[in-house]
Amino acid sequence: MKNLRQIVAILFILTTFNLSSQISLPKLISDGMVLQRDIPITVWGWASAEENITILFKGKTYHTKAGQNGNWEVDLEAGKAGGPYTMRISGSNTIEVNNILVGDVWVCSGQSNMEIPMSRVKPLYEAEIPKANYPTIRYFEVPKTYNFSGEQEQIEGGKWLNTTPETVLNFSAIAYFFAKDLTERYQVPIGLINTSLGGSPAEAWLSEDALKKFPKAYNELLLYKDSTYVNGIISGDRERIANWYREVNTNDLGNAQHWETLNIDSAKDWTNMQIPGYWNDQIETRFNGVAWYKKAFKISPAHKNASGKLLLGRIVDADSVFINGHFIGNTTYQYPPRRYNIPENILKEGENQITVKVINERGKGGFVPEKPYQIVLNDTTISLTGTWKFKKGVAKEPLKPQTFVRWKPAGLFNAMIAPLLNYKIQGVIWYQGESNTGSPDEYQALFSTLINEWRIRWNLGNFPFLYVQLANFMKSTTNPEESNWAMLRNQQLKTLTTPNTGMAVTIDIGEWNDIHPLNKKDVGHRLALLAEKIAYHEKNTVASGPLYKSSEIKGNKIVVSFNGIGSGLVAKNGDSLHSFAIAGADKNYVWAKATIHNNKVIVWSNSIANPKYVRYAWANNPDKANLYNKEGLPTSPFQTE
Structure with a gap:
């Protein structure tokens, strides 16, 4: 037995040594990638110490040697747009990278409005999605993670995708429409690297060195370098939130009494509530916690047992939906549009009822106004607005918000930007700022620092940096007002003094009741106009409004x-x-x-x-x-x- 253990140990050591000597590549250098045209291209990776590396690409051979730490890189000659090509990288092992295109590579970054996929905005573009066959538009999504200890060399995953009606549903909508415009105009392959994260402030996308100009953010980073401190926050939040939800669900009368199956005729002690709207605007005693809603609606004989769509606008915060006692679906946070499928054999002829359980953590709970609330059955639409029945399930003290650790300073730069810096690009498109509206005065300093640092770190000169100004949002007012959102827009306007930047104005295509407006096509188009002017030097293009x-x-x-x-x-x-x-x-x-x-x-x-x-x-x-x-x-x- 002892000899067997020794043999296993030796085999493990030999296997580990063999693996450590294998050439490996960053995730970006993989099948389907787009390489930037017209400039030398860096290919890099890892191998055993001082291993000789040979690269064959487009009929030319390049040689290099790994350093003592196993890192290696080599610059390939600049090339014109074209492809597909194959790259062969050889040392102790050989890796073949296939289906490579040469064109223009754009980094797409920011927060949720850059992140939002085509699937989220699909109702606006039902006719466009089936036509999304663009084999020369390639898309790579960087995994969403953070690191406070230092800059990462490698991202955790990801792969290059061709653009098809199926894959495009997961693409950033803005990035897709931007690339579509450029592809149709220039017939050049476009690579999109989406490295964005919802809710992220600008500070999260700055490096540790850059943050030294901003003492508050820099000192916060120093705190978050302590993994014990971070883990304590995460575990404390997790326990606190889990306890709140556990107590809410345990004490909810609706759960205990199965209100999802209660017939609306038996809900005699329920009060009337107008939908859409918030319950704290319509009752005397305000509360957070759980509320239940019911409404009856009629189905014609022709639609008995039919499948359909249920649109419930947006609900603050979480919801679970039942029709005739059958669970239809749920959403766990307030921002996504509620679009549920109604399966066959749920609807019945005559009176039906819908029940919605709403969990509200803080603020006003309920149904966001001026959103669609309806059932769609082929050619028939049944409105769900108007009077519903309402009853409190349980009242609970407001839930303190979670500490979003991943939004803290430098974390996203280290994990989602630093590993990309060797990859040559044409430029950046950026949509961010909502998360900085709490302190708008310093945004120009933060943002211009970000632009300049990314340019320095990519070492490609003043590449085009095109960004979106914040859209209109929240209720309109009748009198001139002070506004943090207006102040931040003004800071974005001032950032145009940074060379080779462009700003897409979207003050006309927002939604007052949604921080994530669905019109992403016009945003992508306006960014593409800026690219035409700034990146492609089209002198006659009017790229901006006044x-x-x-x-x-x-x-x-x-x-x-x-x-x-x-x-x-x-x-x-x-x-x-x-x-x-x-x-x-x-x-x-x-x-x-x-x-x-x-x-x-x-x-x-x-x-x-x-x-x-x-x-x-x-x-x-x-x-x-x-x-x-x-x-x-x-x-x-x-x-x-």
């Missing part, structure tokens, strides 16, 4: 000049201009009149004799902002201060 340039006070009026006017300024839909406000030295803004004259805007108010400042679209949701250029691109919000 951008504030300067202002001049003339008596009781202020004359505002713009860049990016294209063929000229217009008030959209031929209406008069809206969303302009004016103030004197006291900065007390009032709504102003505005008119276009000689491609400038003249702003005034009879109540301000000595104006000093102008604001345009300065609000969370300036829903009447209508200054555009004739090319149909909106003006960025701005202030003249």
Whole structure:
């Protein structure tokens, strides 16, 4: 037995040694990849110490040797767009990488609005998805993870995907529409590397060195370098949240009494509730916890036992849905649209009932207004808005929010950017900022630092960095207001002073009741216009709407000049201009009149004799902002201060 153990140990050592000497490659260098055209390409990987490496690509042979630490890299000659090609990498073993294209590679980064896949926005693009056959658009999604201890050399997984109607459902919607526009115009392969994470602030995408300019964020990183500290936060949150949900579900009367099967005629002590809406707006005693809703609806004989779709807009926070006592589906957090399938043999002729259990952690629980609430059965739509029956399941103190460790400073840079830095790219598209609206004043400093650092670390010069300005969101107000969202948009506007950047304005395509607006096609298109101008040097492309340039006070009026006017300024839909406000030295803004004259805007108010400042679209949701250029691109919000 002792000899057997010795033999096993020797075999293990030999096997381990053999594996350690094998050439290995980063996940990005794999079948289906797109390599950046027109610049030398770095291929890199790992092998045994001082191992000789040979690379054969496009008929040329390259040689290098691994260092003492096993790292190796080699630069390949610049190439024109084309393919497919095969690359063979040889040493003690041989790896063949197939189906390689040469074209343009774009990194797609930011938070959830960049992350949101085509499947989420599918209802807007039902006709487009079946046509998504683009074999030269390749997509790579970087695994979502973080690291505070240092910069990683390798990502944990991922593979290059061709674009098909099936695969595109998992692609970033913005990235797909961006690539589609460029492919159709230039007929060049496009590689998309999606490295984004919902909810992430800019600080998470900065390196440790870059964060030293921002003491608060840097000191927070130092705390999170302590794995014991991090693990304590994670385990504490997990236990606290699990206990809250355990108590809620244990004490919920609806669970105990099976309200999902209770006939609505027996719900005599239930109160009426208008849907959509929030229960704390419609009852005297507010609470968090669990609430149950019921509604009856009728099905015609023709739709008996039919399958269908159930659309329940958005619900805050989690929901479980039943029809005629049968479980239909559930969603565990507030942001996704509720789209459920109704299987066959659930619906019956005559009266049916739907029951929804809602768990609300904090704030207002219920059904988000101005979303679709309906059952769709082929050619028939049954509205579910109006009066429902409502009953409290259990009241519970609000649940303290989770500490999202993965959003902390430097974590995403280390795990999701650092491993990409050898991979040559054309540029970056970026959609982020919502998570920095709590402290908008420093965003320009953070963002410009991020852009400059990524450029330095990629060592490709001032590559194009194209970003999206925050869309309109939240309820509109009747009076001029202070707004963190407006302030952050202004910080994004100021970031255009960073060379070779472009900003897609989306102040007209947001949704007041959704931080994740579904219209991603126009966002991708506007980013593609910027790419045409900045990356592809199309001099005649009007890539942007009007951008504030300067202002001049003339008596009781202020004359505002713009860049990016294209063929000229217009008030959209031929209406008069809206969303302009004016103030004197006291900065007390009032709504102003505005008119276009000689491609400038003249702003005034009879109540301000000595104006000093102008604001345009300065609000969370300036829903009447209508200054555009004739090319149909909106003006960025701005202030003249």
